[in-house]
Amino acid sequence: MDTDTTQTPPQPPASPRATRGRTLVLVLTLMSAAWLLTAAGFFPPAGQKKGDALRLLGRLHPLMVHLPVTLVPLAVLFEALGVFKRFEHLKRAAGLVLGMAALTAVGAAVHGYLLASADGYEVTSLLKWHMWTGISVAILTMGCWTVRCFTPSRWWLGSLYVLLLTGTVGTLFVAAHFGGSLSHGEDYLTEFLPPSIRGRLGIQLHKKAGSPTAQAGETRPSGPPTVYFTIIAPALERHCVQCHGAVKIKGGLRLDSLDSLLKGGKTGAVVTPKDSAKSDLYRRITLKSDDEDYMPPDGKPSLPADVVKIIGWWIQDGASGQRMLDDLKSAPQDIQQAAIRLTAGK
Ligand code: HEC
DSSP, rough: OOGGGSOOOOOOOOOOOHHHHHHHHHHHHHHHHHHHHHHHHSSOOOOOOOOHHHHHTTTTTTHHHHHHHHHHHHHHHHHHTTTGGGGGHHHHHHHHHHHHHHHHHHHHHHHHHHHHBOOOOOOOHHHHHHHHHHHHHHHHHHHHHHHHHHHOOOOOOOHHHHHHHHHHHHHHHHHHHHHHHHHHOTTTEEEEEOOOHHHHHHHOOOOOOTTTTTTTTTTOOSSOHHHHHIIHHHHHHHHTTTTSSOBBGGGGGSSHHHHHHHBTTTBSSSSSSGGGOOOHHHHHHHSSSTTTSSOOOOOOOOOHHHHHHHHHHHHHHTTTOOBBGGGGSSSHHHHHHHHHHTTTOO
């Protein structure tokens, strides 16, 4: 490439104040990058719960992220408009906005790291992707800010700046998408797309936990009501899926679909059809509630006794998704009565 120096007007030497300012920005950038990369690389989240203060700080993350998510595009807008003579004044404001974007992006990344490390999040690949793209956004935004501060001194820094800023916006969208998937379930955006469009885009629904139709949606058979979908799935949804669903997969076990329930967790199958005594799931919901293995743990509201009875019967019967509510007529009296109590008013 030919450098046409006549196009760049000679720059006056930077004042000592400006030099100090940009050195400070450079140091801040290096420190934030070092902190974030060391924390996430060497002390990655491990699904633990830490003290209340750390968890509180972590939970500020969803609030904090709105700042860089707004400020980065705003800085881009100011830079773009600033190209035109009419909006030249915005160009000067762009630096300030970018600085705020960078500092808040680092803040959001730190809070995000604390949230992931201290609040008992299951470390899924989605969580890791979100963490690393989020950290990249923070470092890239700081990088943009630094390069912008140094731009007057080197002609090529201007091009690098544009490149970096573009990369930052792209990464920001990806990170935000992963974050949205984490908090709302991966299907939040695509769930209500017409199936034909979804098919063309190659998107498959995951039927994530937490989404209102997670159980009632796709796989629910249209025929007569089944025991699993009418009684068991809604109870698991209410009492178990917050820890055994898409967002947290405690013990490697998901209970948000019949398939995953039958598949089991990290110690293998948790349901042995026709043998409730051998079924870890049934064992855990019938223990004394102060037992270490009892589910749900931590004093969370227990499954209703009637549901526990029905689950025991259903496993003993073969844990079939095809078992109809009507079939309970041939079940023992107490099971029938439990089912009547549970389905009354449905
Ligand atoms: C507050 C979070 C939480 C809730 C709610 C919860 N669990 Fe768990 N569950 C865990 C944790 C943590 C583990 C892994 C530690 C262990 O094995 O005790 C686990 C493990 C399990 C396992 C063993 C998985 C394996 O393969 O090792 C089963 C079965 C289970 N849970 C069933 C349930 C059922 C049924 C419910 C709802 C009634 C439920 N859990 C609700 C946190 C929870």
